[in-house]
Amino acid sequence: MTLSSVAITTEQEQLAEAVTQFSARHAPIDKTRAALDSIASGELPTWWEEFTAHGFHAVHLPEEAGGQGGTLADTACVIEAAAAALLPGPLLSTATASAVAVLADSSATALLGELAGGATAAVVLPEDSAVRAARDGAGWRLSGSISSTLGLLAAQKILLAAHAADDAVVWFALDARSAGSGMVVEQQRGTDLSTDVGVLTLENHPVDTAISGIDTERARCVVAALTACASAGTVRKGVETAVDYIRTREQFGKPVGSFQALQHKAAVLLVNSELASASAWDAVRAIDESIEQHRLAAASAALMAVCTGPDLTLDALLMFGAIGYTWEHDIHLFWRRATSLAASLGPVTRWGREAGELARTLKRSTAINLGDVESEFRAKIVTVLDEASKLENETPTDDLRAPGLAYGSQRDLLADAGLVAPHLPAPWGVAASAVQQVIIAEEFDKRAMVRPSLSIAEWILPTILNSGTDEQRERFAGPILRGTQRWCQLFSEPGAGSDLASLVTRAHRVDGGWLVNGHKIWTSSAHAAQFGAMLARTDPDAPKHRGISYFLVDMTSPGIEISPIKQASGESHFNEVFLTDVFVPDSMVVGEPGQGWDLAVATMAVERTAIGNYVTNDRSQALRRMADADGPDHDSVLQALGGIEAHTTAIKAMVLRETLRLVQGQGPGPTSSIAKYAMVLLLRRASTATLGLTGRLAMLEVSDPPVIKPYFDMPSELIGGGTAEIQLTIIASMILSLPRK
Structure with missing residues (x-):
């Protein structure tokens, strides 16, 4: 069992696996335990030179500086994999310092070259620094101290944010190897035994030049992210x-x-x-x-x-x-x-x-920069949505929590274009791939258009399309997509809630169809639905998960009684549904009799996915x-x-x-x-x-x-x-x- 990592591409997964294998060969935990004292003192691991020779530490650094020319996301995979392997030493502090240095202008060129070449480093943000910077001719003098910092003892370069007289933040690249010229680095006993921690004190320490161009807020974000x-x-x-x-x-x-x-x-x-x-x-x-x-x-x-x-x-x-x-x-x-x-x-x-x-005032954006990917597809979507944005839905929603239930001219156009449920196959959708669905979502968002909702039918329609008859698809798919036909789901029973296979509603075969008797509960929207998807036991002698069939029921059928359930909120979104000798014709059975359980599992899988989308509320x-x-x-x-x-x-x-x-x-x-x-x-x-x-x-x-x-x-x-x-x-x-x- 392997949990998700930050790697999402095959190349990133391979990079992370390479780091994992390197760690297993060179730094198994028993060797780390044996080296705890040297790690705490900031002594570089014996494998650091080989690690940097592979370029793991410099994946995100530009090629002109000697790095690999990758992205920060690539380096994130290295850091995450190394942490999972408990790789000791200065990787995190060094990679973070170099990622901040990349934000600078050409004043950091020499520093980036050293870091790409394997120099170790640490970064100190303004909030962790009490260092003051004062002009000294063409250079600077630094005095003050910094808070406890991970990787400081192992660092050969320290990227430090200091405070100038006007409270402006000024960045400096200190050479830790010049300790003695008003610079003192002290070891502390750290909580994390796999890296060192220390403090720095500066007293009139001379520095020739500052590093410019670093956005301090962006630097803080990079540190937090890595x-x-x-x-x-x-x-x-x-x-x-x-x-x-x-x-x-x-x-x-x-x-x-x-x-x-x-x-x-x-x-x-x-x-x-x-x-x-x-x-x-x-x-x-x-x-x-x-x-x-x-x-x-x-x-x-x-x-x-x-x-x-x-x-x-x-x-x-x-x-x-x-x-x-x-x-x-x-x-x-x-x-x-x-x-x-x-x-x-x-x-x-x-x-x-x-x-x-x-x-x-801000929501986290989920936009993805896809560039020119699927440009022809995007152009088609733009044309349809531009036209749809000029139309209205003449029938408003009857549920303020679900504005996507409105229907009319706009929704009709979207349904005809396959954009109400674009993931569905044609002609009901456009068989949109994952990336095409992202494009569709982006274009809806650009126009602030409310996307149509299928409500509960979102979980039922795929079952009808995949397992229903041509007659069922023809009869139900269009009205569902256009929003003129509402559905409910008649699955749960008083004695069979999450354990649906224990349902006792029975369907007995009669001439031309089935007579259904039973009691359903917790049925959302039954009072507003024209049709329902129902599970009933058609073979009481079959094993628990067999002998169940999947029916489509006209909610106006004789013998159906709907009783609203008043919730603690005072609202009645759920209902009890009593079925007494309700006739369901053979034409309303989905799949073969006895296949209901498998169809229900597919329906519930879609339901759970849809519920996860509630995060948009x-x-x-x-x-x-x-x-x-x-x-x-x-x-x-x-x-x-x-x-x-x-x-x-x-x-x-x-x-x-x-x-x-x-x-x-x-x-x-x-x-x-x-x-x-x-x-x-x-x-x-x-x-x-x-x-x-x-x-x-x-x-x-x-x-x-x-x-x-x-x-x-x-x-x-x-x-x-x-x-x-x-x-x-x-x-x-x-x-x-x-x-x-």
Whole structure:
């Protein structure tokens, strides 16, 4: 079992694997343990020269400087893989310093050449520096100290941000080998045993020239992004190791991985590890975006990948029981690294506040620069959407939560062009590939056009198209796509919720069709639907998962009684449906009788994917409104808002990363199941923060901003598509391959 890394292309995966193999050959953990004292003193590993000869440290540096000419995303793969292997030494500090140096103008040319040649380095941001810079003729004099810095003792070059008399930030490249000329580097006892940590004191230290052109905000983003990659790799390795352990460790004659409590704990760890990896990847890819977008991505990565690292690695350690807490077990070395990395970025409040301030007016962009890829396809989409943007949908939505349910002239045009559900095959869609779907989404966003929604039919239509008859496809596909036909899903029963195979609704064959008797529950939109997709048992003697058939039911049929279920919110989005001798003709059976279970599984797979897309909804409306006003709790509101937006950004990045992997020709991964539970975590996080900070507004059912209504609507999302516990069980068994009972 291997969790996702920040690598998304075949070349990046090969690069990461090369680093992993190098680490296994030259720096296995037993050798690292034997060298802890030399590592702490800043002594370079014996393999550093060979490592740099391969160019691993300089993947992102320009070729003219002696680097490999790759991207920051390529170097992120190196850092993440090295962290997962617990590769000791100055890689992270050196790669981060050189990535910041790349931001400079030609004044950094000599420095980049040295770094590409294998010189080690560390970078010090303004907030970690109390160094003052004073003019001294044509040069400078530096005095002051810096905070504890990772990799400082091993560094031959120190890229330092100092403060000039006018409080301007001035960058310098110090030669650590000139210690003695007013420069003192002191060793400290570090938390992370796989790298050194030290402090620097300068007293009238002379420097000839400054490094110019570095955007300090961009530098801060680069540091946070690469630190997030190292933390994500550390967390990933901890989770993988713990899951491998519980898969085989036995107690009471069974693998402990078969115990539900540990399965769910492992599944939650997987979800959080994937969120960490996705947010780290997103912060790296933002290097080419606006500084505001990069700041939001970096702050999100700091919160989701770095600040969470210690707790996630500790949870992995605890899965080993007492053995994981021993000095001899390697898991504590990863725990130490995660803790040190989190500390290196400063207080978590700093990043929460920054993300919250940005989130007041900014959303993380998911746009992808595709260049001229599929230019002809894009031109066709532009033509259709330009025409559609001039039309209206004359029939508005009856659900304010779903503006995409409106229909009329605009939607008719989009349906005819195959753009209502473009992933479907022609003539219903355009069989859009992953990259074509990205293009379509971008063009809709450019025009601020609401994309049409199929609502529940989004989960049902693919089943009809794939397994239905020509008559069924002809009768239902067009009206569904045009929005004139609403559907519901008649699956759940009072005694068969998540365990659908236990359903007892019966269908008995009669002349020309079937008579159905039973009781369905939790049926969304049954009161507004013209048709429903229903499961009923047609062979009571068949095994549990067999003998079930898939029916399409006219909701106006005699014998159907719909009874709304009033929710705690006071709304009635769900219904009970009673079926008494309801006749369903043979023409409304999908597939063959007895194939219903397989068809239902396909339907539910689409459903869970669709639910993961709920991240597009705004979960922070109340907090965003509060953040716009001053008050004693303003800072707490900003930090809460920042945490929610960071979580939202991580889910978006997870889905986007999966899309890009599909674009690269890779097969689909487990993202939909993971995103579903990640949404559960987000909903609970958002509701807890909102209730805790809006105070007395939660005493009122109606308020401005709304607090209680979205809170009381939340269970429908938490339960829809399967409870969180069922989802965790699916993740544990299907993704982590943990043993069943």
